[in-house]
Amino acid sequence: MARFAPIHLEADTRLHRKHPDVLPSHRRCATCRQIKPLTTDYFYPCRSSHPWQLSSFDTRCKDCILEAAKARRLADKAKYSALSSKSQKAKRSAIKAAGGPEAYAAQQAALVQKLAAARTRKEQLAALRRGLRRKYGPRPDGIKLMIAERSRMYAERRWRSSEEPKEFRRPVQANSDLESIRARHRAELAQRDSERGSA
Known part of the structure; x- marks a missing residue:
């Protein structure tokens, strides 16, 4: 059986969300664990999210992201220098294709x-x-709504109708008819048994 970790609530009320349309005023950085104001001065916005979503800002603060990027650049200087020169070359080509710096801007x-x-x-x-x-x-399922509506309509129609339902309109059979049917079934069964015995 799977075990789920309990939901951890922050003690600082600045981290709580008071309304679904209002973001909390502060956020704890996922890297340095410091509480900082949830603004563009301290956190990068996420373009793939909407302003009312908690994911509209990055979980790490700007300082931690810049430090991590700096550490990656220092770890592999050749790679990032090649990427920088490649991006600069692409930018110069775009400026030339646009017809000059003013047109590019x-x-x-x-x-x-x-x-x-x-x-x-x-x-x-x-x-x-x-x-x-x-x-x-x-949004409800249209097929299920149609089935429920038709079932309700036919149920009301049967309830308002003075006639008996079709399942109660079977002709009543007399006991003599039942006895003759049972006798015929017994005769057929005996005949099948005799044919199996002779075979």
């Missing part, structure tokens, strides 16, 4: 605006869906 500004508009539309749609789920609950 205008192109990048237009791209930033386009991405920001797409991000805003995505967040608005996610907020609308979130509000609909809160108001109406999860």
Whole structure:
């Protein structure tokens, strides 16, 4: 049987979330374990999450991320120098293809605006869906709703009808008819037994 660890609640109330739409004011860094304000000054935002989600900020503070990146660069200087020179070469090629630094800057500004508009539309749609789920609950299964509605309709129709249901309309058989049927069945059974014995 699987054992689950108990949920650990932080003693500091600044780390608690008072409302699903409001993030806590502070966060404990997953690396240095220090409590810092949950703002862009101390934590990097995550572009793949929405503002009301706890994952909208990185679990590590900026200082720890920068220190880890610096340690990786120092551990393999040749690799990161090659990557840096490659990125610089790609940037120079992009500037040349755009037609100069001014055209490249205008192109990048237009791209930033386009991405920001797409991000805003995505967040608005996610907020609308979130509000609909809160108001109406999860989307029900249409097939199950149709079956339940038809079952209710036919049940009300049977309840309001003065006629007997079809399963109660069987003709009543007399005892004499039952005896004749049983006698015929006994004769057929005896005949089959005799045929098996002769075979």
